[in-house]
Amino acid sequence: MSFFTSANKPFLIAGPCSAETREQVWQTAEGLSGMPLQLFRAGVWKPRTRPGSFEGKGEEALLWLQEVKKYFGFAITIEVAEAEHVALALKYGMDSVWIGARTTVNPFQVQHIADALKGVSIPVLVKNPVNPDVDLWQGGIERIMAAGVTDIAAVHRGFSTYKTQRSYRNQPNWIIPIELRRRFANLPIFCDPSHITGKASLVAQVAQKAMNIGFDGLMIETHVHPNEAWTDAAQQLRPSELKELLAQLIIRKEFAPEDNLELEYLRQTADNIDSEIIDLLSRRMEISAQMGDIKRQNNITAYQPDRWREILDTRCEQGYKLSLDKQYIAALWQIVHDESIKKQLELPEQKPEESA
Numbered sequence: 517m518s519f520f521t522s523a524n525k526p527f528l529i530a531g532p533c534s535a536e537t538r539e540q541v542w543q544t545a546e547g548l549s550g551m552p553l554q555l556f557r558a559g560v561w562k563p564r565t566r567p568g569s570f571e572g573k574g575e576e577a578l579l580w581l582q583e584v585k586k587y588f589g590f591a592i593t594i595e596v597a598e599a600e601h602v603a604l605a606l607k608y609g610m611d612s613v614w615i616g617a618r619t620t621v622n623p624f625q626v627q628h629i630a631d632a633l634k635g636v637s638i639p640v641l642v643k644n645p646v647n648p649d650v651d652l653w654q655g656g657i658e659r660i661m662a663a664g665v666t667d668i669a670a671v672h673r674g675f676s677t678y679k680t681q682r683s684y685r686n687q688p689n690w691i692i693p694i695e696l697r698r699r700f701a702n703l704p705i706f707c708d709p710s711h712i713t714g715k716a717s718l719v720a721q722v723a724q725k726a727m728n729i730g731f732d733g734l735m736i737e738t739h740v741h742p743n744e745a746w747t748d749a750a751q752q753l754r755p756s757e758l759k760e761l762l763a764q765l766i767i768r769k770e771f772a773p774e775d776n777l778e779l780e781y782l783r784q785t786a787d788n789i790d791s792e793i794i795d796l797l798s799r800r801m802e803i804s805a806q807m808g809d810i811k812r813q814n815n816i817t818a819y820q821p822d823r824w825r826e827i828l829d830t831r832c833e834q835g836y837k838l839s840l841d842k843q844y845i846a847a848l849w850q851i852v853h854d855e856s857i858k859k860q861l862e863l864p865e866q867k868p869e870e871s872a
């Protein structure tokens with residue numbers, strides 16, 4: 517059982533973006549006391565986009581976090597971006613560390629941290645890289661795993677885009693954490709709706725969406741006085757607001773109970789339709805192979821651009837009339853057509869005159 521596997525969903529991580537002062541850390545922890553927190557978070561070294569902003573209190577803040585651990589009983593997690601941060605986290609008895617989005621993008625840096633974690637058993641959270649690259653996220657996790665760390669969880673905090681394309685501060689691209697889950701079946705995945713939305717009023721809706729998808733936990737920035745926060749002021753919740761969010765949050769069951777007959781009926785119907793689709797795809801492929809033969813015999817290319825255009829247009833148009841998204845149909849038929857061309861090219865070579 518991993519440190520990050522919680523019997524009660526969601527695994528909850530809360531606390532300020534940054535540890536600013538002893539009072540701010542203490543009062544935030546006080547506000548959170550009694551809530552079902554598994555980890556209290558605070559940034560001690562802050563990766564800032566531009567120089568000259570508040571870059572964290574460093575080692576001094578670790579003493580404040582030690583106090584929070586001692587008096588409120590919270591386990592503590594902090595961000596590490598250097599091997600030296602790992603050494604200090606261990607020296608001050610931090611319970612967990614996280615690797616931030618600006619660090620996960622850099623394999624050299626992740627490797628330095630992984631090397632510092634060798635032989636140490638501390639739970640590690642790996643945030644996604646700032647760019648939407650699931651392989652890079654996977655690679656970061658693999659480096660930490662290879663260092664021998666057994667308790668690992670991924671944190672989805674959204675992906676950067678240029679300002680004009682933003683609805684949230686960082687785009688969620690939900691398909692990416694879902695793909696990561698496919699790649700690591702047993703890896704807990706948490707959502708950080710604070711950094712996705714960048715806005716306190718939107719945090720609850722994204723937290724709910726994460727629960728609907730099946731995320732295991734939440735990391736939510738919480739500050740005793742959000743408006744006065746030195747970093748990420750717009751997105752932090754007051755402890756009372758976090759409490760309200762948790763009270764409203766609907767937790768979905770990951771495994772649908774088999775005694776839900778209505779769902780079972782719909783699933784069987786979907787199974788039957790899928791089976792018909794596979795039969796049709798197989799027939800479609802037989803026809804493609806026959807067309808491939810004829811193309812060979814008549815010495816014409818397997819790929820015919822005009823024909824592909826016509827296929828795409830007619831299928832998208834038909835789908836659209838039946839309320840199917842054109843992009844969805846286009847993507848599907850691209851796969852069908854690519855596979856068909858691939859099969860035609862695999863046919864044994866024949867000279868046109870031989871088969872005449």
Ligand code: PEP
Nearest residue numbers: 533559616617618673711
């Ligand atoms: C943070 O959690 O405060 C932080 C800096 O996050 P990220 O790495 O996701 O930007």
Ligand code: MN
Nearest residue numbers: 533737747748
């Ligand atoms: Mn932050």
